[in-house]
Amino acid sequence: MSNSQRTVLVCQGTGCVSAGAEQIYSSLEAEIARSGLKQSVQLKHTGCHGFCQQGPLVVVEPDGIFYARVQTGDALEIAQSLLGTGDVVTRLSYRDPVTGEPIPYYRDIPFYGKQQRTILKNCGKINPESIDDYLAVDGYRALRKALFELAPEKVVEEVKRSGLRGLGGAGFPTGRKWETCRQAAGEPKYVVCNADEGDPGAFQDRSTLEADPHSVLEGMIIAGYAIGARQGYVYVRAEYPLAVQRLQTAIVQAREKGYLGSDIMGSGFGFDVEIFQGAGAFVCGEETALIASIEGKRGMPSFRPPFPAVSGLWGKPTLLNNTKTYASIRWIIGQGADWFAGRGTQKSKGTAVFSLTGKVSNCGLIEVPMGTILREIIYEIGGGIPAGKAFKAVQTGGPSGGCLPASMLDTPVDFDSLAAVGSIMGSGGMVVLDEDTCMVDVARYFLDFTQRESCGECSLCRIGTLQMLEILKAITAGEGKPEDIDLLIELGEAIKKGSLCGLGRTAPNPVLTTIRYFRDEYEAHIHDKKCPARVCKELISYRISPDKCKACLICGRECPVGAIRGEKKQVHVIDQDKCIRCGVCMSVCPERFAAVECIPGRLTNGGEQ
Amino acid sequence: MTEHLSGILSGYRGARGELIPILQKVQERFGYLAEDVMDEVAAFTGVAKSNVFGVASFYNQFRFDPPGRNQITVCRGTACHVQNAPAIIDELRRQLRIEVGGTTPDREYSLETVACIGCCALAPCLKVNEDVHGRLTPEKARKLFSHPETEKGGQDVQ
Numbered sequence: 001m002s003n004s005q006r007t008v009l010v011c012q013g014t015g016c017v018s019a020g021a022e023q024i025y026s027s028l029e030a031e032i033a034r035s036g037l038k039q040s041v042q043l044k045h046t047g048c049h050g051f052c053q054q055g056p057l058v059v060v061e062p063d064g065i066f067y068a069r070v071q072t073g074d075a076l077e078i079a080q081s082l083l084g085t086g087d088v089v090t091r092l093s094y095r096d097p098v099t100g101e102p103i104p105y106y107r108d109i110p111f112y113g114k115q116q117r118t119i120l121k122n123c124g125k126i127n128p129e130s131i132d133d134y135l136a137v138d139g140y141r142a143l144r145k146a147l148f149e150l151a152p153e154k155v156v157e158e159v160k161r162s163g164l165r166g167l168g169g170a171g172f173p174t175g176r177k178w179e180t181c182r183q184a185a186g187e188p189k190y191v192v193c194n195a196d197e198g199d200p201g202a203f204q205d206r207s208t209l210e211a212d213p214h215s216v217l218e219g220m221i222i223a224g225y226a227i228g229a230r231q232g233y234v235y236v237r238a239e240y241p242l243a244v245q246r247l248q249t250a251i252v253q254a255r256e257k258g259y260l261g262s263d264i265m266g267s268g269f270g271f272d273v274e275i276f277q278g279a280g281a282f283v284c285g286e287e288t289a290l291i292a293s294i295e296g297k298r299g300m301p302s303f304r305p306p307f308p309a310v311s312g313l314w315g316k317p318t319l320l321n322n323t324k325t326y327a328s329i330r331w332i333i334g335q336g337a338d339w340f341a342g343r344g345t346q347k348s349k350g351t352a353v354f355s356l357t358g359k360v361s362n363c364g365l366i367e368v369p370m371g372t373i374l375r376e377i378i379y380e381i382g383g384g385i386p387a388g389k390a391f392k393a394v395q396t397g398g399p400s401g402g403c404l405p406a407s408m409l410d411t412p413v414d415f416d417s418l419a420a421v422g423s424i425m426g427s428g429g430m431v432v433l434d435e436d437t438c439m440v441d442v443a444r445y446f447l448d449f450t451q452r453e454s455c456g457e458c459s460l461c462r463i464g465t466l467q468m469l470e471i472l473k474a475i476t477a478g479e480g481k482p483e484d485i486d487l488l489i490e491l492g493e494a495i496k497k498g499s500l501c502g503l504g505r506t507a508p509n510p511v512l513t514t515i516r517y518f519r520d521e522y523e524a525h526i527h528d529k530k531c532p533a534r535v536c537k538e539l540i541s542y543r544i545s546p547d548k549c550k551a552c553l554i555c556g557r558e559c560p561v562g563a564i565r566g567e568k569k570q571v572h573v574i575d576q577d578k579c580i581r582c583g584v585c586m587s588v589c590p591e592r593f594a595a596v597e598c599i600p601g602r603l604t605n606g607g608e609q
Numbered sequence: 610m611t612e613h614l615s616g617i618l619s620g621y622r623g624a625r626g627e628l629i630p631i632l633q634k635v636q637e638r639f640g641y642l643a644e645d646v647m648d649e650v651a652a653f654t655g656v657a658k659s660n661v662f663g664v665a666s667f668y669n670q671f672r673f674d675p676p677g678r679n680q681i682t683v684c685r686g687t688a689c690h691v692q693n694a695p696a697i698i699d700e701l702r703r704q705l706r707i708e709v710g711g712t713t714p715d716r717e718y719s720l721e722t723v724a725c726i727g728c729c730a731l732a733p734c735l736k737v738n739e740d741v742h743g744r745l746t747p748e749k750a751r752k753l754f755s756h757p758e759t760e761k762g763g764q765d766v767q
Contacts, residue, residue, distance in 0.1 A: 014727050014728050015729075017741075018728045019741075019743065052730035200724045200725040201686045202725070203727040277629075280670040280724075281669060294626065295625065296625045296654075296656075296664065297664065299667060355729060357688035358687065359691065363688070363730035364730065395687065431687045442691070560703055582696060583693075583747070587746055587747065
């Protein structure tokens with residue numbers, strides 16, 4: 001490897017930081033200095049590179065060398081590899097899960113190779129805290145083009161022509177929203193970025209803000225120019241301190257360089273952005289609730305119309321788009337609407353960003369063209385299900401979305417196809433579930449979440465979700481009644497019809513889709529009093545196999561309730577009356593014995609079910 | 610306390626739209642929202658006391674009791690849930706002898722859950738103050754807090 005102009009990138013996304021990336025950066029800094037490489041090697045920290053499963057990540061550019069699961073102790077070896085004769089440290093390379101062969105360059109890793117990155121193009125490649133890094137990748141060039149070459153109407157026209165649809169989940173045509181807001185009467189107008197990413201299991205908006213905050217700002221400034229607004233707000237969760245901090249830094253830098261302020265790049269157009277930190281209410285992802293929150297009120301949705309584009313923040317025309325929608329704008333203006341519309345499907349243009357998580361080998365942040373089929377995402381990019389388990393379902397759209405079974409794996413990922421099978425695109429959470437996941441429990445989990453987050457305004461949402469939750473709790477506790485399934489469907493349909501905002505209108509989706517595709521699991525809970533996936537505690541049992549137990553006493557010692565009887569040389573037995581089914585015995589039983597098993601249904605002390 | 614409060618309020622004009630940012634600043638400084646402090650915020654912003662409490666109690670971020678010295682936040686995001694987060698929560702409830710939302714009698718630990726920490730690749734995970742502990746099992750979680758009365762500070766437990 002030659003050592004001319006190398007850049008060592010240390011991912012500082014939330015996942016990698018949690019796994020120790022900051023210490024790795026310091027160690028690399030020290031080792032690079034000690035090896036006398038300070039002049040020829042540039043060390044940078046970046047936002048999320050995407051392959052969170054393999055973090056902490058270190059990447060060496062321009063070669064594209066990829067190091068996975070790096071520890072502080074590896075810094076010396078990495079630094080030495082950057083010397084004249086150094087080789088790639090294959091010990092730290094990602095390994096092909098089938099052949100075990102190291103894959104030194106990230107472009108050869110299927111996780112990256114199968115993606116098409118636009119919104120995330122510079123995530124993990126630039127330092128998010130340096131505006132110069134952003135400028136070096138043509139940052140703010142689209143803004144310049146808009147301000148000096150395009151009339152505001154023309155900008156709106158381009159966004160319309162691109163076919164971009166809102167990436168917050170609802171998929172409303174972005175250009176039409178811009179046009180409505182531009183034509184709406186009332187001054188001043190506002191541009192608001194919705195980064196209130198409240199879905200559990202989703203981190204795509206956060207990663208975009210953490211990795212490439214200027215791309216979001218650039219989109220917002222262009223939007224301000226197009227609709228005639230001078231003030232923007234980014235509504236970002238307070239639970240995302242790193243995103244808030246990097247965005248704040250980006251705003252300060254953009255002001256210093258004249259990309260924000262009263263006279264942007266000498267064009268005479270003025271625009272500024274402020275951060276508003278959301279205080280943790282899922283319903284504030286809904287646009288009218290978000291606006292109420294900025295106004296200092298309880299985040300309760302209001303009836304539409306009027307839509308915010310006509311009457312929003314402080315009663316003025318307000319353009320509200322998702323983080324990724326704004327991040328797409330620079331590409332539409334910079335590369336042209338035709339270029340953008342050239343990707344995706346007939347009705348869903350461009351790309352989709354997902355947080356791919358759950359029971360999948362390659363967790364991480366991914367971007368694919370709209371229309372990519374689920375199977376390709378889960379098996380080729382995601383690397384399939386770990387530990388030889390069987391795929392059961394994929395959940396998209398978080399608490400508002402649905403669970404799709406294996407028979408739906410050939411569904412293309414776009415707004416309309418997902419809606420047709422009962423799920424939604426959502427903001428970008430994609431959680432893979434395997435044979436060990438109980439679908440009734442998953443439905444209960446999501447409803448527990450939405451029921452708590454319901455603001456209480458609409459009776460059907462407030463009381464209906466609670467009733468559904470009570471029924472689901474009863475089913476998972478073994479107290480389900482045969483009529484419960486139909487009652488859940490009836491309640492779910494009523495809540496969808498009788499709620500003002502997206503929260504209520506979509507809250508029943510996880511329940512309705514799991515009933516639609518996994519009805520047999522509900523029936524097993526209700527009729528057979530068994531949890532087939534062995535998750536619901538009231539419907540499972542643990543037992544010790546007499547043939548395998550080596551009477552080592554470990555499980556008895558670790559059992560928190562003293563439910564295991566046994567002595568040395570005497571096979572241990574679980575007292576089913578005392579057992580709380582916490583599973584500690586199974587996890588402490590030495591792997592070579594594996595004597596504890598978990599079975600569906602309840603055992604009694606006689607051993608009979 | 611009053612001195613610090615006036616210091617915080619002096620940075621604002623008292624407009625209605627500043628209510629949530631003010632409450633956030635106040636909580637950041639004092640750790641929670643005490644009743645008398647909310648009364649002063651109400652007077653400053655001209656918003657009725659009941660409305661200040663109404664807003665504060667609407668959002669998950671605000672708390673009305675002083676937190677423990679170390680805050681344990683268990684992620685209950687979807688990825689964590691399907692990888693056994695409920696067992697982690699149960700283990701900590703048993704270990705610390707408190708419920709979710711509670712604080713140990715010695716005020717050493719508060720136990721809370723959060724919708725998602727956002728490091729799903731490390732599921733299931735929890736935070737002790739700002740330190741994330743990932744890929745947990747009930748035993749690993751138990752070992753983090755095996756001696757709650759002697760263990761001090763988030764750093765020690767890593």
